[in-house]
Amino acid sequence: MKEKKQNILIIGAGLCGSLLALRLGQRGYNVTVYEKRPDLRKVDISAGRSINLAFSDRGNKGMKLVGLEEKVKKLCIPMNGRMIHDKEGNTFMSNYSGRDYEYINSISREDLNALLLTEAEKHENVKIHFNKGCKHVDFENTTAEFKDYVDNSEFKEDADVIIATDGAGSALRKSYYLGKKFLFSFSQDYLTHGYKELSILPAENGGYKTFKNALHIWPRGDFMIIALPNLDGSFTVTLFLSYDEGEYNFNNLTTPEIVTEFFQKEFPDALEIMPNLVDDFFENPTAPLGTIKCSPWHYKGNTLLMGDSAHAIVPFYGQGMNASFEDVVEFDAVLDEGLDNWEAIFKAYEKRRKKDTDAIADLAIDNFHEMKDHVGQAIFQEKRKIEMALEKEFPEDYSSKYSLVTFNEDIGYREAMLRGRAQDKAILNMLSDNVISAEDDIKDVLEKVKEETEAILEDD
Ligand code: FAD
Structure with a gap:
């Protein structure tokens, strides 16, 4: 690049932001990252977010790019297929592939994010600041306003380019939308279903209470639960259910008796290994599921959206994180092309990437119907x-x-x-x-x- 702009400000140190910071740090840029939440390596902030995720080959490309494949492998539990549970408690395994070497993995969001943060911070040109949330981005002047959640102060940061990896509720995307300075298209589509995380705790000897190497599904037509294994012997269970339709829904599951009755009727074999169901159910939040599409992702050569901030999708293909990691790989490939200004880089990146993130958004909706219904x-x-x-x-x-x-x-x-x-x-x-x-x-x-x-x- 002729006038190589060196100072890159990243908003959000989640999965995409921490990988991006690491890669740009490896490439020699001066990278400053601001993250709204506390440092997850020091404070437990997992409650209410998906605790584990399906990690697969596209995500692994990102790990290979930064040389972390082997370290990440140690955090992975292979899941060879879907284990389907019917109402009578019968199970059958449906492998993800006929090729033995193809499987997906369960990985802890927290462990993976922590690893990426630690690796990024090994580069002295990468600085990560926590407890600092972005309020607004002035995309014309390439500045961002932040609030410090420790002392409640506010401050403004200047950069050569700003990349927002601040997830589905992105502050940069809101600034594009509210700024009305250019033609910005935006859509957000919610499913009528929401989700709630529950758990199957480890057995007394620390082992797994059901088969470890599978993604478990209890498909019931209009709703389902799934379970992914964790390294400590537990499973994270997710209930996907309508807010207000059907005999049982999130709006009417309001007492321990109704919740237990629902599980007794629909998921009796799961209930047997979930004695903590009622506590989990009333302690954990119910959250919505939506798809966000928007364009353009960038404003001139100043700002860019990446990861969920550009393309949040429903979780049914297990690809949101994988796609966000692939974003970094694709962005890196564009940097390799030697284009001489950021506007050309951002344009080329969006051109090659948007069609694919639109496709995975639609595939994820297809898979919602396949998982809760068709697999049975x-x-x-x-x-x-x-x-x-x-x-x-x-x-x-x-x-x-x-x-x-x-x-x-x-x-x-x-x-x-x-x-x-x-x-x-x-x-x-x-x-x-x-x-x-x-x-x-x-x-x-x-x-x-x-x-x-x-x-x-x-x-x-
Ligand atoms: P995020 O992970 O959301 O990170 C955004 C970061 O920005 C966060 O750290 C946040 O605190 C920070 N932030 C937000 N706002 C601000 C602000 N204003 N200022 C500063 N910082 C800010 N994907 C898979 O690949 N496989 C799966 O199995 C899978 N399962 C899922 C299950 C569920 C229930 C859900 C909801 C999602 C699932 N996903 C899965 C999707 C995956 O979680 C996301 O695609 C992924 O986290 C996107 O990474 P990101 O870094 O873009 O956003």
Whole structure:
């Protein structure tokens, strides 16, 4: 870059901001980060946020970029598939891929964030300040106003560029919107469902009360619970439920008796290992789930939105954090192109990235319906069986939509979505027309699926 601007101000030291700070620090920029909350390495601030997350290949690309793959691996619990629990307490495992080496991981948000912060701070050109929340960004003058939550003082910071990684409620995005200085498009769509975190505590011997290496799902059509393992033997359980529809909903689950009755009726095997249900239920908040899309992400060469601040999505593909880490990888690749000003860099980054973050937002909504409902249906289970066999027998020739999104780092989310949706349509159509079945010769099935997929892709 001709006039290399050196001072970068990052707002928000969550998952995306701390990785970005680390990478830009490695590249030699002077990086100052302001984080609203206290330092999570010193104060326990996990309550109410998702405690663990599904971490997969796209997120791991970010770890490889900064040389942290091995350290992060130590924080991971592999989850090879979904373990489905029916109402009678029967379980069956549906692997994420027919290729043994493809699986996702459960990781603690706090441990991962702490590692990234510590690694970023090893660079003396990276400074991270906690308890300082951004109130407003003057994107024309590249300054930001902060409040110090320790002494209640307010101050203004100047920088060459400001990058906001301050999550779904971004202060920079609000400043764009309220500033009305340029054409800024913004949409926020809430689901009618919210979520609440619960837990399965470790067994008395410190072990796991149910199978460790799976993402557990109790699909019930209009609602579900899921559970992801933690390193200490516990599971974080999340209930996804409508606020006001159906026999049981967040608005009418108001007493310990109704909550217990709901779990007794719908999730009896989970209730058996959740003696702490009622306490968790009334202590933990219920939070909404929404999708945020906006554009442009940048204002000239001054400011840029990244991570959830640019594209918050619902959690059903387990990709929000992974996408935010991939943002950093993509941004880094644009920096490598040698463009000579920040406006060109921000423009090029948004151009290559936006189509993919729009796609994962839509895929995440699709998966909401698949997880709470479809995974329990016979035709979807047969489709899954066929896809597992195809991936096992023809590992080079076939990848399901899930694999394309989760494990194929070489293509973007949009390409994964288009191909994956066409394959889904092809298999489901042929299953309902009895053109294929899980018992057919698998080579024959592959040919038919490929042919039908190409025909669908051509039509679209
Ligand atoms: P955040 O993690 O939200 O970080 C933003 C940071 O900015 C925070 O530290 C915040 O305190 C700080 N901040 C906010 N406002 C200000 C301000 N004004 N000034 C200064 N600092 C500020 N993703 C996955 O990949 N896999 C999953 O399994 C998964 N599960 C999820 C489950 C749930 C229930 C939810 C809600 C999300 C899940 N996600 C998952 C998504 C994931 O949490 C987000 O995509 C990810 O945290 C985005 O990282 P971020 O750094 O952009 O934002």
